[in-house]
Amino acid sequence: MNKILTLAALTLLLSSQISFADTSEKKDKPSQMQGAIFDGPYLFDQSKNEKAHMAYWICANKLLTTPVTNSQLSRPNSCGQLPEPTLNPKAKEIAANAYTGVSKIVALSDIHGQFDVLITLLKNQNIVDKNNDWAFGNGHMVMTGDMFDRGHQVNEVLWFMYKLDKQAQDAGGKLHLLMGNHEQMVMRGDLRYVNERYKVAEKLLQRNYDELYDDSSEIGQWLRSKHTIVKINDSLFLHGGISGEWVDRKLTLDKANQVYRDNIDKSKPELKSDDLLNFLFLGNGPTWFRGYFEDDYNEDEIDRVLAYFDVKHIVVGHTSQTQVLGLFNNKVLAVDSSIKNGESGELLLITPNEGQDTLTRGLYDGSRVTL
Structure with missing residues (x-):
């Protein structure tokens, strides 16, 4: 019963498109605390059997994916102003101390x-x-x-x-x-x-x-x-x-x-x-x-x-x-x-x-x- 209630509450929150901004951060602007969530990209190692390396995006509380082409990430249409990074093959090199x-x-x-x-x-x-x-x-x-x-x-x-x-x-x-x-x-x-x-x-x-x-x-x-x-x-x-x-x-x-x-x-x-x-x-x-x-x-x-x-x-x-x-x-x-x-x-x-x-x-x- 508790699991059913929890799932129902989460579904209600997602469908209402109310931002999950941290209420303890009272300094956040109202415009940042209201409206749908846009977040990402998230990029993970994927199996070599995958045809395309995929990037994950949260667009108005929905999960969307786009392929990574030539190390470039491109956000889906109508997905706010999220970053569109270019992957750096040298990003994980360890620098001098x-x-x-x-x-x-x-x-x-x-x-x-x-x-x-x-x-x-x-x-x-x-x-x-x-x-x-x-x-x-x-x-x-x-x-x-x-x-x-x-x-x-x-x-x-x-x-x-x-x-x-x-x-x-x-x-x-x-x-x-x-x-x-x-x-x-x-x-x-x-x-x-x-x-x-x-x-x-x-x-x-x-x-x-x-x-x-x-x-x-x-x-x-x-x-x-x-x-x-x-x-x-x-x-x-x-x-x-x-x-x-x-x-x-x-x-x-x-x-x-x-x-x-x-x-x-x-x-x-x-x-x-x-x-x-x-x-x-x-x-x-x-x-x-x-x-x-x-x-x-x-x-x-x-x-x-x-x-x-x-x-x-x-x-x-x-x-x-x-x-x-x-x-x-x-x-x-x-x-x-x-x-x-x-x-x-x-x-x-x-x-x-x-x-x-x-x-x-x-x-x-x-x-x-x-x-």
């Missing part, structure tokens, strides 16, 4: 599915052009994690970053897409913060939300090739922060990034049962640490970490601010500017200048202020 001689860097964090805010910010700061294509030349862009959860346009953010990944490399630049705690949570099936609208995709594709991005999916394979920490010039970038425990353990970037990739799909009990994995993925590990923002934090610990990595700055997201912020004389640079609220945001620009980095806040309206 450290870079030197980079002429300009832009960093931001914690997008949480707020695609419209992200695009406006990047356009106004001339990181992308009017067509949402890469315009940062040979510069490096760092997204320090948390594209997933909370917001209503996660898939749009992911495919946009997928496109920029190739465009940046083609221009002589680089996109560094780092894994945050919410990427890790989704991949191990912790779905507490997923926007309710994605229940439509789960139902129609007959996959749990984490399975939409598992290692059989194009986006999932791409994400699993990415780092959690990267060093560029004299700055270290990651999601949460580096505690002194990292130094005590004498971990290297090479080892840590490989351990993250090798264990990203393990369950929480599996992670907790291993001392190193418990540190890296949970507790005060690099994707969860918030110590820099605590009143009693000892600056000597930062100096110890800076010396260990031979850097001047540690750039982090994860802990929300109202703006890009410099702490401890800019030893720590906080770039979570609360984009997740869906209203505005900032980014950080780093420009080497005769051994002294110029640090600049890139504001939502396109203006810039020295940090």
Whole structure:
């Protein structure tokens, strides 16, 4: 009887074409919270016996498919403005852990599915052009994690970053897409913060939300090739922060990034049962640490970490601010500017200048202020 009622309730919701927008996200615009669901594309590995590689789309709450032709995905007619990505055969190549001689860097964090805010910010700061294509030349862009959860346009953010990944490399630049705690949570099936609208995709594709991005999916394979920490010039970038425990353990970037990739799909009990994995993925590990923002934090610990990595700055997201912020004389640079609220945001620009980095806040309206 309960199953019959549940099915009837779900059918009623789908037929009414009411959006499954997360009611806890009160900042979402009304136009985003009403009307039919348009979502996708979703792309998975398919049997070699298939005549065509198929892409899956949610169009007005209905599941449609289109063939992938010459690595190009084309959305069905009357299916909104969903991304039409070109597949990148090099998307899953593993990049270096450290870079030197980079002429300009832009960093931001914690997008949480707020695609419209992200695009406006990047356009106004001339990181992308009017067509949402890469315009940062040979510069490096760092997204320090948390594209997933909370917001209503996660898939749009992911495919946009997928496109920029190739465009940046083609221009002589680089996109560094780092894994945050919410990427890790989704991949191990912790779905507490997923926007309710994605229940439509789960139902129609007959996959749990984490399975939409598992290692059989194009986006999932791409994400699993990415780092959690990267060093560029004299700055270290990651999601949460580096505690002194990292130094005590004498971990290297090479080892840590490989351990993250090798264990990203393990369950929480599996992670907790291993001392190193418990540190890296949970507790005060690099994707969860918030110590820099605590009143009693000892600056000597930062100096110890800076010396260990031979850097001047540690750039982090994860802990929300109202703006890009410099702490401890800019030893720590906080770039979570609360984009997740869906209203505005900032980014950080780093420009080497005769051994002294110029640090600049890139504001939502396109203006810039020295940090």
